[in-house]
Amino acid sequence: MKIVVCISKAPDTTSKIAFKENNTQFDEAGIQFIINPYDEWYALVRALELKEANGGNVTVLNVGGAENDPIIRKALAIGADDAARIDAPTNDALFIAKQIAAYLKSNPADLVFFGKETIDYNGSQVGGMVSALLDLPYVSLASKLELNGTTAMLEREIEGGIELIETSLPFVLSAAKGMAEARIPNMRGIMAARTKPLNIVPAFEASNATEIKSFTLPPAKTGCKYVDADNVDELVNLLRNEAKAI
Amino acid sequence: MSVLIYTDTSNGAFTKNAFEAANYGSLVAKNEGTSATAIVIGEAKDISILGTYGITKVLHFNEALLTNFDPQKVAQIIIEAAKKISATTIILAHDYSGKAVAPILAAKLDVGLVTGAVALPEGNTVKKTVFSGKAFATIEIKTPTKIITVLPNAVEKQTFSETLSTEAFSCEIPSTRLTVKEVKKASNELSLTEADIVVSAGRGLKGPENWGMIEELAKELGAATACSRPVADIGWRPHHEHVGQTGLAIRPNLYIAIGISGAIQHLAGVNGSKVIVVINTDAEAPFFKAADYGIVGDAFEVVPKLIQAVKKLKA
Numbered sequence: 290m291k292i293v294v295c296i297s298k299a300p301d302t303t304s305k306i307a308f309k310e311n312n313t314q315f316d317e318a319g320i321q322f323i324i325n326p327y328d329e330w331y332a333l334v335r336a337l338e339l340k341e342a343n344g345g346n347v348t349v350l351n352v353g354g355a356e357n358d359p360i361i362r363k364a365l366a367i368g369a370d371d372a373a374r375i376d377a378p379t380n381d382a383l384f385i386a387k388q389i390a391a392y393l394k395s396n397p398a399d400l401v402f403f404g405k406e407t408i409d410y411n412g413s414q415v416g417g418m419v420s421a422l423l424d425l426p427y428v429s430l431a432s433k434l435e436l437n438g439t440t441a442m443l444e445r446e447i448e449g450g451i452e453l454i455e456t457s458l459p460f461v462l463s464a465a466k467g468m469a470e471a472r473i474p475n476m477r478g479i480m481a482a483r484t485k486p487l488n489i490v491p492a493f494e495a496s497n498a499t500e501i502k503s504f505t506l507p508p509a510k511t512g513c514k515y516v517d518a519d520n521v522d523e524l525v526n527l528l529r530n531e532a533k534a535i
Numbered sequence: 536m537s538v539l540i541y542t543d544t545s546n547g548a549f550t551k552n553a554f555e556a557a558n559y560g561s562l563v564a565k566n567e568g569t570s571a572t573a574i575v576i577g578e579a580k581d582i583s584i585l586g587t588y589g590i591t592k593v594l595h596f597n598e599a600l601l602t603n604f605d606p607q608k609v610a611q612i613i614i615e616a617a618k619k620i621s622a623t624t625i626i627l628a629h630d631y632s633g634k635a636v637a638p639i640l641a642a643k644l645d646v647g648l649v650t651g652a653v654a655l656p657e658g659n660t661v662k663k664t665v666f667s668g669k670a671f672a673t674i675e676i677k678t679p680t681k682i683i684t685v686l687p688n689a690v691e692k693q694t695f696s697e698t699l700s701t702e703a704f705s706c707e708i709p710s711t712r713l714t715v716k717e718v719k720k721a722s723n724e725l726s727l728t729e730a731d732i733v734v735s736a737g738r739g740l741k742g743p744e745n746w747g748m749i750e751e752l753a754k755e756l757g758a759a760t761a762c763s764r765p766v767a768d769i770g771w772r773p774h775h776e777h778v779g780q781t782g783l784a785i786r787p788n789l790y791i792a793i794g795i796s797g798a799i800q801h802l803a804g805v806n807g808s809k810v811i812v813v814i815n816t817d818a819e820a821p822f823f824k825a826a827d828y829g830i831v832g833d834a835f836e837v838v839p840k841l842i843q844a845v846k847k848l849k850a
């Protein structure tokens with residue numbers, strides 16, 4: 290079984306967000322980059338578990354420049370067998386999806402994992418787009434996946450509950466919490482990652498459908514109004530009459 | 536030129552997010568000087584209510600087979616409906632269905648998509664949340680047709696009184712390899728992502744046995760309950776209540792945080808809330824910086840009093 294896990298690079302969750310160039314660019318100064326948590330904790334780990342149970346091969350796939358190589362090596366250290374990086378810019382979800390779909394057309398996979406969303410762009414787009422470009426079934430925000438031969442049973446998050454879904458290989462999914470437990474790379478994995486193949490693939494022809502024009506930070510809160518712990522009625526009064534929230 | 540809105544249903548009733556999408560789509564249509572059409576799939580009670588959200592026309596694809604949600608099929612129906620009315624803008628809610636369907640639509644139609652919009656478009660640009668709620672980006676859609684998914688509370692609710700016409704609609708849908716075997720919903724629970732008020736608690740509550748007062752306060756307020764990540768991780772509360780950067784992102788009108796420190800990853804999932812109330816023993820807890828109202832005090836004393844105060848208000 291051939292499994293591909295698409296991983297993206299994201300700023301660490303503790304990052305303080307700031308912009309530069311007149312608020313048109315994310316300021317990367319002092320930012321530590323990680324594998325997008327959903328891609329690492331859930332997609333990659335579940336892919337490795339399936340490989341361990343059923344045999345096969347796990348490839349991590351990334352679209353981006355050479356600055357992404359450290360996070361790709363980390364995915365190899367966690368246990369992926371090999372990696373490919375499509376050497377292309379990452380300014381638009383549809384453009385990224387077209388890169389990934391073009392790669393998968395010439396390197397078909399039985400199962401393609403995405404994360405639920407990137408924690409910087411928060412698009413929740415690329416996985417669904419790739420499924421459409423390849424005409425494969427798409428299970429979004431899957432919190433559980435079991436394989437039985439080529440039949441797959443999944444749980445998908447919906448408003449206030451879950452759906453149990455059955456589909457068959459090949460298909461595309463985006464992984465959410467519940468799918469697996471995060472793994473920490475061990476020394477052997479880190480050593481092995483150095484010699485695992487990381488293939489650089491030239492970009493495919495495509496154009497951008499969107500463009501980020503500018504960023505803004507949320508307006509700072511004007512300050513917290515404190516209510517005395519002995520005067521809880523006053524809080525209820527403020528919520529009703531001032532904030533009109535209850 | 537016209538606006539098409541996908542109004543999702545659950546058990547034959549429109550979801551709250553569907554109304555949010557309808558309201559947003561109608562305002563887009565108004566700004567563009569055109570009309571708002573909704574596409575409704577499957578059985579739906581009380582379609583005429585969409586008129587109060589500004590919809591003037593409904594295309595109703597009523598086939599039982601589609602009570603089983605498959606994003607590929609839903610996308611195909613929306614594409615055909617969009618063709619029929621020459622839609623140049625397609626609006627969906629940024630909920631579980633919208634997140635599944637919108638990217639498929641965008642790829643099939645080869646057009647630009649902005650997900651998680653927090654304001655009406657200005658020309659071809661749309662403002663959306665990025666960095667998990669820590670910032671906003673203004674994004675230009677470069678294709679003539681645009682697709683937008685909308686977050687709750689993105690725009691104020693307007694009251695319209697449109698009389699709408701409903702037209703039966705049907706088209707070929709692809710056969711797919713995906714089947715929904717079962718839908719499991721906690722029927723009596725208010726869904727966290729749709730709730731107007733959320734009462735949330737963290738490690739400050741010391742143990743799962745202390746959640747009775749949180750649930751009671753939520754019940755009195757008609758609120759949903761949520762929790763911080765460690766609380767879900769240790770198993771004090773179910774995982775689906777975990778909010779934050781790695782849990783659910785929510786945008787209620789009112790978020791009450793009890794015994795939660797306000798770590799940056801927690802704030803990321805809740806700082807889209809309109810009003811934030813923080814109750815914490817530690818006056819230095821970072822959450823107070825993000826709060827509108829705060830009580831420095833012990834949850835075990837303040838929350839019971841708060842329950843009484845809310846009861847008194849309602850009496």
Ligand SMILES: Cc1cc2nc3c(=O)[nH]c(=O)nc-3n(C[C@H](O)[C@H](O)[C@H](O)COP(=O)(O)OP(=O)(O)OC[C@H]3O[C@@H](n4cnc5c(N)ncnc54)[C@H](O)[C@@H]3O)c2cc1C
Pocket residue numbers: 302326736737738739740762763764765766777778779780781782793794795796797798799800801804814815816817820832833834835
């Ligand atoms: C990669 C990553 C992702 C993360 N994602 C999330 C996420 O999505 N969501 C999330 O919530 N966290 C997330 N976290 C964890 C986050 O950093 C914090 O550790 C967590 O939010 C703290 O939870 P807490 O506030 O409940 O507990 P604590 O930090 O232990 O805070 C407890 C608070 O309760 C107060 N308190 C104590 N006793 C009382 C009392 N009697 N009455 C009132 N107040 C009292 C204390 O003063 C304190 O402020 C993430 C962390 C990482 C590294």
Ligand SMILES: Nc1ncnc2c1ncn2[C@@H]1O[C@H](COP(=O)(O)O)[C@@H](O)[C@H]1O
Pocket residue numbers: 295296297298325327328350351352353379382385402403404405406407410411412413414415416
């Ligand atoms: N540059 C990229 N390279 C590879 N995979 C990506 C890239 N960007 C996004 N993805 C994948 O697509 C998912 C959804 O991304 P997004 O649509 O940006 O929220 C991520 O969780 C990744 O699995």
